[in-house]
Amino acid sequence: MSTQPDPARFAHIRDWVFDLDNTLYPHHSNLxxxxxxxxxxxxxxxxxxxxxxxxxxxxxxxxxxxxxxxxxxxxxxxxxxxxxxxxHDIDYSGLKPDPDLGEAIKALPGRKFIFTNGDRRHAERTATQLGILEHFEDIFDIVAGGLTPKPDRKPYDAFVGLHKIAGSNAAMFEDIARNLHVPKAMGMTTVLIVPNNFEPTFAEVWERDPDQTDDVDFVTDDLGSFLRDLLPQLD
Structure with missing residues (x-):
């Protein structure tokens, strides 16, 4: 597991899969x-x-x-x-737009997806507030997954089957390590998003998944910076 992006590990990636909550926006946003x-x-x-x-x-x-x-x-x-x-009856106005993240996602080669245990309306409203919705091919939500949540394998199989994704050509970004177990087994490159300064004091111990580090290839507390560091080396 590394905190530094390795462009060689991402050069072949053509499908970029992002969790939504506490992944596409920082944990400290408290949305x-x-x-x-x-x-x-x-x-x-x-x-x-x-x-x-x-x-x-x-x-x-x-x-x-x-x-x-x-x-x-x-x-x-x-x-x-x-x-x-x-x-999901919440106020999104406190979530700050992130145009830099939007530009980084837009520049990634290939398709980009949101894969969330939330519903599509919540994902759309969140991504719209961030200013990044237009950069995604699709949103795969809990309903699309038959109401079966990650980390169960069923929604992953449904997702990759629907979009014809080869795991070896995909990367997944998640804030919960156990949700990366199946993607790792599918051959995806996995990135764990952690709170700023690596201090997830908001979470219960079981949310931090200390025993699943083998499923995590990379870890970062700044998704935007991680992607921007990769971009110069990608096709």
Whole structure:
């Protein structure tokens, strides 16, 4: 695992796959914190628990099922559309546009995709606020994945099958290491996005995946700089 981009490892890449939350925008933007609050409120209303107990349940569901949504569907048979609408009812105005990142993504050779456990509307609104939406070929969301979240292999198989992606010619950028296990097994070059200064104090230990470093080829706390460092050496 390296913190420095190696252009030779990316020279053959023609499909660039990006997670959305805490990947295409910095962790310190705290955009996903709003979603997290909404999910806790949803769980609290559903099971009629005090907020602290509802939040613990939400995090247990996330850990055990990959997403809060998957856990709620498995245990409580909720309406996924209702959950997604309420979870992503947030204010995007505090997210700063990132034209430099947009230019770097635009300059990458080949196709670019967003692959998220969120829904398409959330991804579109986020990428629009960042000013980068137009640079992506497609958004593959939780609905496209049959409501099965990463890190389960099923949505990855559906994604690469839909877009005819060869793993050896693809790179994936993610902020959760366990979500890179399948891409690594598929032959993709993997990049883990971490918070600024490598201090993910916001996350629970199980979100940091300390045992999955073998699935990570590169790690960076600045996606834009990482891509810009690669560009001069790419075709």
């Amino acid at each position: 996903f914190a709003q979603v997290d609050v909404n999910m806790t409120a949803y769980v609290q209303a559903l099971v009629n628990l005090p907020r602290d107990e509802a939040r613990k349940l939400q995090k247990d569901l996330y850990r055990d099922y990959g997403t809060t949504l998957a856990g709620l569907m498995a245990r409580y048979d909720i309406d996924p559309d209702d959950f997604l609408a309420k979870a």
